Structures are given as C-alpha cells and as structure tokens.
Amino acid sequence: MDQDLEEAIKLIKESKYTVAFTGAGISVESGIPPFRGENGLWSKYNPEILDLSYFYSHPLASWKVIKEIFYDFFGEAKPNKAHLALAELENKGILKSVVTQNIDNLHTEAGSKEVYEFHGNSRMLVCKNNHHFEASLFNLEDLPPKCTKCNETLKPDFIFFGEGIPELAYCKSFEAAEKADVIIVIGSTGEVYPAANMPKQAKANGAKIIEINPEKTLFSESITDVFLQGKASDVMEKILIGLKR
Numbered sequence: 001m002d003q004d005l006e007e008a009i010k011l012i013k014e015s016k017y018t019v020a021f022t023g024a025g026i027s028v029e030s031g032i033p034p035f036r037g038e039n040g041l042w043s044k045y046n047p048e049i050l051d052l053s054y055f056y057s058h059p060l061a062s063w064k065v066i067k068e069i070f071y072d073f074f075g076e077a078k079p080n081k082a083h084l085a086l087a088e089l090e091n092k093g094i095l096k097s098v099v100t101q102n103i104d105n106l107h108t109e110a111g112s113k114e115v116y117e118f119h120g121n122s123r124m125l126v127c128k129n130n131h132h133f134e135a136s137l138f139n140l141e142d143l144p145p146k147c148t149k150c151n152e153t154l155k156p157d158f159i160f161f162g163e164g165i166p167e168l169a170y171c172k173s174f175e176a177a178e179k180a181d182v183i184i185v186i187g188s189t190g191e192v193y194p195a196a197n198m199p200k201q202a203k204a205n206g207a208k209i210i211e212i213n214p215e216k217t218l219f220s221e222s223i224t225d226v227f228l229q230g231k232a233s234d235v236m237e238k239i240l241i242g243l244k245r
C-alpha cells in the first residue's frame with residue numbers, strides 16, 4: 001500500500017478542493033456495527049423496521065428495535081481517529097466538507113463543521129407535522145414517543161426506506177461533487193442510492209477518487225483511482241502524517 005499511500009497524499013497535497021464521503025465503516029471503530037457485511041445490523045435485524053409504512057402501522061414494534069439499535073447502542077459511541085483526522089484536515093483548510101450517510105453525529109462531535117448528513121441524524125425526533133425535538137428530551141422507556149405539540153407519533157429524524165433525502169443535504173452534497181477535485185471515500189459499500197451517486201458525479205466531473213476500506217467495494221471496481229486497503233483510523237492517521245511531511 002505504501003506506493004498507493006504516497007499517491008493519495010500527493011493528490012490531497014495538490015488538491016484545491018478535497019471532500020470526504022463517508023459510510024458506516026468509518027464508525028465501526030467507534031463501536032457502531034456496519035449495516036452490511038459480517039456482523040452487519042441487517043444480518044440481525046429486519047430492515048423493515050426502517051420502512052416508513054411499517055413504522056407508522058407498527059410504531060411500538062418498530063420503536064423497540066430502533067431504540068435498541070440507534071439509542072441504547074449508538075448512544076455511547078465516540079468519534080474515533082478517522083473522524084478526528086477529517087476534522088483536523090478541515091481545520092487546516094485542506095478538507096472542504098464531509099458528505100456522510102451516517103446518522104450517528106460523530107463527524108460533528110469530532111469537530112467537523114461542514115457536514116452534510118445525507119440520511120439525516122438520530123439526534124432529533126420529528127412528527128408528521130414537522131415538529132422537531134432533541135431525542136434526549138424524551139424518556140425512550142415510554143414508547144412510542146409522542147409530539148408534545150400535536151400528539152402525533154415521533155420518529156427519528158433520519159430517513160427511512162421510502163423517504164426522500166433531506167433537500168439541503170442533497171443539494172450541498174452534489175454541489176460538493178461539482179467542485180471537488182479529490183474525494184476521499186471512507187467505509188461505504190457504494191450499494192445505496194442516491195448517496196452513491198455523489199462520488200460517481202464527482203468522478204464524472206474529473207475528480208480523483210481515493211478509497212479507504214478493508215475490503216473492495218462497488219466503488220473500487222468502477223470509480224476508485226487509489227484504493228487504500230485498511231481500517232479508516234489506521235489509514236487516515238498515515239495520511240495525516242504524510243501531509244505533515
């Protein structure tokens with residue numbers, strides 16, 4: 001990987017507009033399991049709990065699993081060295097933004113400022129009348145949580161299957177795809193759309209794609225220019241060191 005690592009560091013050093021695109025894999029070392037692959041969440045839980053029509057027809061059954069996965073389990077997670085490295089690169093003016101599929105808020109907690117959350121964020125709850133609340137204000141032992149304004153059932157403010165992408169995050173993500181000359185893709189299978197279109201759009205616009213993943217993905221065989229095999233925190237640490245040389 002050393003030659004590839006040197007190539008990646010050179011691309012970032014020469015870049016005018018580097019953007020990161022992250023998936024569940026960047027949070028694995030924070031203790032949050034990925035959705036797919038070995039020990040993936042979808043091998044343990046039925047994805048239907050995140051189907052919008054199922055949620056509204058079975059709010060209690062859906063909320064019990066959602067609470068277990070996204071609030072009890074995720075709640076303790078902290079940013080790891082990969083999240084912190086991206087925040088440091090933004091601080092140095094090297095990284096312009098992070099487009100993330102993750103809903104765990106770890107990029108923001110790591111100090112990243114320009115974070116576009118393509119699938120929303122589990123920190124907030126929202127009702128059908130678009131009233132928003134911090135999830136931490138509710139006792140999630142008492143399910144399903146109800147809107148204090150209209151008594152409608154509250155759902156996490158991340159997108160369920162069947163829901164549209166948050167408009168601002170969508171626009172900002174594809175704006176970044178237009179401007180970027182380097183995309184660092186970290187921890188994503190490239191299987192989920194329309195998110196996976198963002199790095200593809202950047203590639204089509206001439207950006208160079210650096211990919212960090214322990215395994216090859218759909219991106220690797222199609223758009224990736226430099227594949228860095230490994231865990232997000234290990235590889236990002238090496239990139240940070242290389243950029244300081």
Ligand code: APR
Pocket residue numbers: 022023024025026028029033034035036037040101102119186187188189190191192212213214215217230231232233
């Ligand atoms: N460092 C980097 N990548 C890792 C690590 C690690 N330590 N561990 C696993 N990975 C990689 C896996 O090899 C895989 O490619 O992270 C990826 C995780 O795949 P998914 O869980 O499918 O994540 P992602 O591609 O982001 O899924 C997209 O699917 O269910 C929806 O909304 C959900 O945002 C999610 C979307």
